[in-house]
Amino acid sequence: MLAAERRDFLLARLEQDGKVVAKDVATELGISEDSIRRDLRELASAGLCQRVYGGALPVSPAIADHTVRTGIEVSGKHRVAAAAAALIRPGSTAILDGGTTALAVARALPAGLRATVITHSPVVAAALGDHPQVDVIVIGGRLFKHSMVTCGAAAVEAVNGIHADVFLLGVTGVHPDAGLTTGDSDEAAMKRTLARHAADTYVLASSEKIGTASQFTVLPLADIAGLVTDAPADHPIVQRLHALDVPIVDAPDGSAWSPGGVPSPD
Numbered sequence: 001m002l003a004a005e006r007r008d009f010l011l012a013r014l015e016q017d018g019k020v021v022a023k024d025v026a027t028e029l030g031i032s033e034d035s036i037r038r039d040l041r042e043l044a045s046a047g048l049c050q051r052v053y054g055g056a057l058p059v060s061p062a063i064a065d066h067t068v069r070t071g072i073e074v075s076g077k078h079r080v081a082a083a084a085a086a087l088i089r090p091g092s093t094a095i096l097d098g099g100t101t102a103l104a105v106a107r108a109l110p111a112g113l114r115a116t117v118i119t120h121s122p123v124v125a126a127a128l129g130d131h132p133q134v135d136v137i138v139i140g141g142r143l144f145k146h147s148m149v150t151c152g153a154a155a156v157e158a159v160n161g162i163h164a165d166v167f168l169l170g171v172t173g174v175h176p177d178a179g180l181t182t183g184d185s186d187e188a189a190m191k192r193t194l195a196r197h198a199a200d201t202y203v204l205a206s207s208e209k210i211g212t213a214s215q216f217t218v219l220p221l222a223d224i225a226g227l228v229t230d231a232p233a234d235h236p237i238v239q240r241l242h243a244l245d246v247p248i249v250d251a252p253d254g255s256a257w258s259p260g261g262v263p264s265p266d
Helices: 003-017 022-029 033-045 074-085 100-108 122-130 153-159 185-195 236-243
Strands: 050-052 055-057 093-096 115-119 134-138 142-144 149-151 164-170 173-175 179-182 198-204 216-219 226-229 248-250
Touching (some): 003 055, 022 033, 074 198, 074 226, 074 248, 100 122, 179 185, 185 198
Parallel strands (some): 093 115, 226 248
16 A cells, blocks of 8 residues: 555544544554554645654644634634633633634623623633623733733743633543643643633533644543533444543533533523
């Protein structure tokens, strides 16, 4: 089998199984494991997979910059945003991450909601200007323009003293093996810091992120209160997450949803 044919085979296996185990593929094809590893390195360099110990996982499309991500899975993000907005209760304090799904959450909040929202995204903060009873606290720091969020020592210092009821966390990848991941180490550290200052952390995970991975781990799945996703219940990765006892907040097509995927009475 030629190298190009092997790489096509690996991409097909990645799409079919949601992962590639180098040792198993090497045995199946009757070639060295080193050859498979070289192929995976080339595919990763081309942005076609995310290498992990022992093989590779699908790469997340959500690692593109903020402007590009606004056009990815728009309907799914809106469904996730509608379900996640219901997690911010009247009178509560919420931390809202940056990113296009978090921006959709800000826009989905009821106009009359009275709450406090803390964010390290100036874009999200600006969107909350349309909510007269939402008190907005912006975390300052170095602006990471790729995602339009603040990171760094100043941002981490600004979080000290904050105690929120809920943190709505944005990630680029959700996978049963890799956990919750994102594409930048500073962002990953900032997200972990924010999670430590909230009673509950829920992950905003539109379907294109399910079963994918990025370079840097944010949190293990055991550390979250729930995963808000529009991926169907019969999705194989969602089924694996269920088997790991990860709470799922369903975000099916609809305009008003409450936690747990149960339609709200209004």
